[in-house]
Amino acid sequence: MSGVTILMVDDETEILKLMEIYVKNEGHTLLTASHGLEALDILKTRKVDLIILDVMMPHMDGIEACMKIREENNTPIIMLSAKSQEIDKIAGLSIGADDYVTKPFSPLELIARIKSQLRRYKQLNSQSARNDNEIQIDELVLNVASHKVTVAGAEIKLTPREFDLLHTLAINRGLVLSMDKIYTEVWNEPFMESKNTVMVHIRKLREKIEKDPQQPQYIKTVWGIGYKIE
Template sequence: MSARETILLVDDEREIVKLMEIYFKNEGYRLLQASDGLEALELLQANEVDLIILDVMMPRMDGIEACMRIREARDTPIIMLSAKSQDIDKIAGLSIGADDYVTKPFNPLELMARVKSQLRRYKRFGNRPIETRDEIQIDDLVINFATHTVTVDQQEVKLTPREFAILKLLAVNRGIVLSMDKIYEEVWNEPFMESKNTVMVHIRKIREKIERDPQHPRYIKTVWGIGYKMEPN
């Protein structure tokens, strides 16, 4: 089976690039390679890319800055790679717009599984309209599933694919309290394993983008001890 999606792998460690090249080609993916953030941005100007794997520590432009630059114009799924394994480092990566975080050294099969999961999710939430209703409006918040756009007070806000998936899940189920494990399992498409911080970080980033006052949100409400919900109109 040939997947034919294009993956951009950005890493200055040649051994990792050569190893992953074998795995991606065996799965039928088209692979583009860059050794730093600047080279990655140049490739993105000239190529359509379905997913980006971005190392944190690189010369010229590191992965953190590159991720922020990419998020200014694209909602392409991004998986960060880093030798740092502390929770604060993972949270930092997710906070700047990454969709997933893999710690080095990693099992290539695990990375491949995460790539496939991200691509499935992006196709599901990112660029395919739902059959029943293409748009939900809650006060001044408008979520359009067909165009994958979100506007607040008629101003478009940029969400990552995972942020959009969370917002869509809450909007479709507005009036219902969704636990953090339910949100994680629905959006990440994998069993919940003590990932409350991950969900909380994404909710915080969504609120920063759609709420006038993130400390007193009017769209995404916290139900203490349970989870989150959006109120019906």
């Protein structure tokens, strides 16, 4: 898999120079930025196939940058951090990152992670292209054309609003959607302190599609941010 463009965001110049050598050896192009704001500017004008984000950076750190990117972009993201605590890993993955590598790291390990994420992303896109009318997430299947939803083969009766809500989460699989983003997309009107409306519909949807609504398999809560489908 050659000819892809990777954006690496890190304020350590030596790391950027080192990874540029390894990335070029794989036949890829490496774009670099020293903080999140610079990365966002690059993404406005360049198509990028994968993003590597350091957590600790000036101006805008990796966590905030990841959240901003995920508002409109599902490009694979690998987080880098000198911190090894589990809570840092959870924080990075919960806001939309696809993988996490702890510094100091082996360049060869990072290259392997890059290859893995690019393969996974290509497979997901290929599956989506083959069947635009159907979305499958484990045992949950949505047919967009018929508005039919099944879980483990059993049909689930949803209201049109519940289907639109589930569909919005499903097509943004892996991304954390805020309350206002969900409301704007599903209700198609400005968000006006409508958190309760979203929460009530999420609760009803979970009661229909989840085996245990208290420990949901599909619709996950990301506390303080919103919801996502894993």
